[in-house]
Amino acid sequence: MKPYVRPISAGWWLHRMPYLRFMLREFSAVFIAAYVIIFLVMILRISQGQAAYEAFRADLQSPLAILFHVVALLFALLHTISWFQLTPKAMAVWKGEERVPPAMLIIPNYVAWVVLSGVVAWIVLGG
Amino acid sequence: MEIHEHDVVIVGGGGAGLRAAIELGEAHPHLRVAVVSKVYPMRSHTVAAEGGSAAVIKPNDSLDHHAYDTVSGSDWLGDQDAIEAFVKEAPGEMIRMDHWGCPWSREPDGHVAVRPFGGMTIERTWYAADKSGFHMLHTLFQTALKFQATKWYHEWFATKLLVDEGRCQGITAIELLTGQVHAILAKAVILCTGGMGRLYPYTTNGAIKTADGMALSYRAGVALKDMEFVQYHPTGLPGSGILITEGARGDGGILVNKDGYRYLQDYGLGPPDPWPRLRAMELGPRDRLSQAFVHEDAKGRTIQTPFGTAVHLDLRHLGEAKINKKLPFVRELAKNYAGIDPVHDPIPVRPVVHYAMGGIDTDIHGATTVPGLFAAGECACISLNGANRLGSNSLTELLVFGRRAAAAAARFATEHPKLAKELLKKQAADEEGRIAAQFIRKQGGKERIATLRREMNLVMEESTGIYRDGKTLEPALPKIAALKERFRNVTLDDRTAPFNTELISAIELEFMLEVAEAAIHSAFQRKESRGSHQRTDFPKRDDQTFLKHSMAYRTDGAPRIGYKDVVITRWPPAERVYGK
């Protein structure tokens, strides 16, 4: 009596949309890590003086670099939104016998996001 | 053949079997206990009970009230010593369920909540929304897992009781995974195999309710008691028979005919108002409500559905919030299986077979007349339920008598340590040979299981439905005998060993035919009307002759029907009065 164990197909994550979304989310980490490395390189270049930094900035203007940043941004958004949506799953907040509606936990995330982005923009552009 | 040995073997992993397993684990940890079940325990049909479980807990209630309700509900056929023991132990059992984690619905102050149920003078039905059986079964199973020494035979199907020198000393069982027949020896065996709803075409019962334990003990020489008493639940979905709980009426639901009229007032259950009112109208006992449906149908005042006639269970006035809180499963079932949202539309319902009051003859400790053999739950007849069970008594019965049977079996196993192993092994080998010869290796045969099952269902419905009479019962006797004869000619498509569910279905059908015959004969012989047994040719209750339990004994031919006195302690027979 030997039960049959079905083999794991290499493309299992292509079979269903939710699995694909999940793999994309996992894959997004690669881009975000790459972005962090570029960011660290930028700091290194700044420390090396104006010429090095200007050269680095020129490299960033290449179509490839721009494409990379767009893709990285999209993945960062995917990641951020997934985690915001997740908040009510991980945090069960109760009011008596009722769960606080998910939106009440998700919306503050977005509000905080917009406010913090605004603060950063103000410091960078205006401050 | 493999031989296994235990002190106590429980057959069946539903409410009664699991309660017994917990009792043995807690109070008798030195005993080697095994649970043999044809399905994983959480699949057992206790899971489908909805409304709740009765026990006296509130200060406005009393044990005497609960006992009287049960006695009168049983149309005085219940044994009053059993009923008194039952109501006394019920509250403790239900509190234990709370301590084990059963998610009972609560009052605002944190105490358990109770809801009204049919035939009860005072509301005393504990509930977990409308999934009480589900929660009780899972609580019991999960609690039973605590006792690591218990041996679980999941998906093993018992085929025979091993009896030597008049004492039950084990079972044979098919291990579904491999198809092998094993001998499981035990100093005591407890049958907790559930009821027999699948004898009938339309039932609330799941596929597994095939009278297995009743047939096993009947073959071993134990009488089947009160088999003519079969409860029709008044509110099943037409066609599928899916149960819509009595709790729906307990919470205020009403039954109306095609004109929107609360017809129960025409059948001795009224007046309709004030509503809700205990022991009246929709909260009358199940036998009376199902009988009223038949009359209403005969008058042409029912509703036509694609699956036969029906009446309406109307919950709309309860409102969405209350329905969602107390009857969410009813809403889900009605939506899925009737295409009706009870918030907006009434649910079509009709009576369907629900419960066997009769079963394996036991005393109030669950002991049968075969030493070493015990029974509890729906397969047993103690008799708590007599001629008609009150809704919400059966879940409690599983607990009270599951525990009692375990205690008695433990005592017996301790006092009778010796087993006649060699003889038992030979018996088991014979059984293995029988199964192979009769089913797996059999040549020829042309009867399909499904055909015979269908015909049996029709014979049962015709002869032992809500109303019976001699003119339909008498021809049913040779019909069921003929079906038994035709069963010898049964053939299987599947002759392989691993997980042969067709083989199991064949043995289940063999069990059911045997029990069906006992039921029809018992019904034919009882020439009176009492509770769920209504004879149109004998419309009156006859205490002179029939204040007795029917006892069906197996013979080589037709069953022999004898009688046994009912135990009366404090409530002499009287008229059943509802609706006043």
Next chain:
Amino acid sequence: MANKTSQPTIRLEILRYDPEKDSAPRYQSYEVPFQEEWVVLDAINHIKDQIDGTLTHRWSCRMGVCGSCGMMVNGVAKLGCSAFLRDYYPNPIRVEPLAHFPIIRDLVVQLDGFMAKLQSVQPWIIRKEEKPVEQGEYLQSPAQHARYKDFSMCINCLLCYAACPVTELEPHFLGPAAIALAQRYNLDSRDEGREIRQETVSSHIGIWQCTLVGECSVVCPKHVDPAGAIQQAKLASTMDWYKELLWPWGGKR
């Protein structure tokens, strides 16, 4: 009168596996009458009764509460008794045993692994001291009851295991249903066993294996939200860790 040709039919393609004969599963097609009110389970029972008695499956309650008839219907984990033919008609329906479980025969899968996982999370009330029965029930407010109620609705149908890719990639992973049940007891006001369960639940086979695909909660027929249970358990474990880090002398939790 309906005759043979006017009766509409629907095709079921069922994955079959006979351990005595087959080295690998194969599909077999059956043509069954199409009935508006039939579910996939009805069609399978029709095949079993009338066409091919060797077809093997589990079922009992046919009302979505016993949890026996979990199967893959067109690749999605469903209860056979809750998947209506009319939602697929006139297209054929592909029926397979629950994904990620070893196949015993046809639609019957092996559950031993799950049963061991269930027992390992100790899904029963654990107390330092038992309350005597004579003292009555525990008081539990409706609000306390609501905290764990949804997680107590699991019928062990195992659709969530079939939907979770981690259970396939990491066979030791406790899985959604077992963790949800552990969390059900952790959140029950009558229970004091969380610390004991933590040893399993937050171990290497427990909550941290979950990568939040979230499909377990999507397929759950009883709205248990095991994904939520796991994330809440993760959050609680993380809080434990911080508490110990910031207040090492505070005693364990």
